[in-house]
Amino acid sequence: PFSREKLESMPGCCYLILGFDGKGELVDLLHQWALKILQQYGVVDLGFDEGQFWWDHSLDDYYKGFGRPTRQSEFFSDDTPHTGGVFDYIVPMKYISQIWKETSEALKKAYPKSILYGHFSHWYKTATMMYPMVYIWDLPDDPVELGKAYYTAMAICYDPVYKYGGAFQHHHGVGRLYGMQMPKQWGEGGFEAIRAIKDALDPNNIMNPGNLGFKVK
Structure with missing residues (x-):
């Protein structure tokens, strides 16, 4: 059977x-x-x-104590200093293999002890959405250095997406971590138009201050 x-x-x-x-x-x-x-x-x-x-x-592999390997234990032990994240992007179907290839190669070049993997969550006639996950390990056990590695890795991941006309965001995010990328995603002119509309409709900046690339105050 x-x-x-x-x-x-x-x-x-x-x-x-x-x-x-x-x-x-x-x-x-x-x-x-x-x-x-x-x-x-x-x-x-x-x-x-x-x-x-x-x-x-x-969900067992997200947490310790269930008697099963955790998600990252295939690559490194749970006490190894590491950083990582889950993000998602939607890209034209014809470029998906090239984006994955370029991202994987660039990440490995910058961080030999790293892995990029994920799944395709949604399929459309002309595009697909991916939820990639990144892990980087064997890093200094220092919050500042781990933070630098995180943002460097994310930049490596989103640049190919923009190059091929896709859209990038944090998985379940609200636009705070990657809000600074909005001008890249919309183009400088496009984002200026969005910002002007936001300022006109929300002169007191009540909605999403500091998120989605908008000013904090």
Whole structure:
């Protein structure tokens, strides 16, 4: 019988988890429809156990104490000084491989002890959204140096995105960490227009002070 481990070891295979919510009858119907579509492409149904295991344990690797390796322990021990972050960007489909290649190579050149990986979260007709994760380790155990490495790594990651016409942001951010990149993303003229509209609508600077590249006061 097929298992997730066996399938993942086969060239060109990937592991897909499907989930549906709502009333029981609707969930059953959506599940049947999805399975019917997938089976047209040779998908092997592994049943519910693998999906349930993911549901119960999908966040274990973020934290210590669950008896499973943490997310970074594949690369370095938990007590190793390191920095990292999760961000997301949306880029034209035709450039995604080139952006990933250039980003990975530039990051490795700057920090040999680093890794860039992630997943594609959303797909559109002309573009895709990625949630890459960066880890850099074997760094000085100093908050200032770790902070410098973080911002240097992020600059390495977002420059190729802008180069190929994409948009970059912090994952679940509010525009504070990368707000200074707004002129790059919109163009100097475009961001000046946005800033002028903001000043006209919000002369007392109540909305988003210091965020999204807007002035603090």
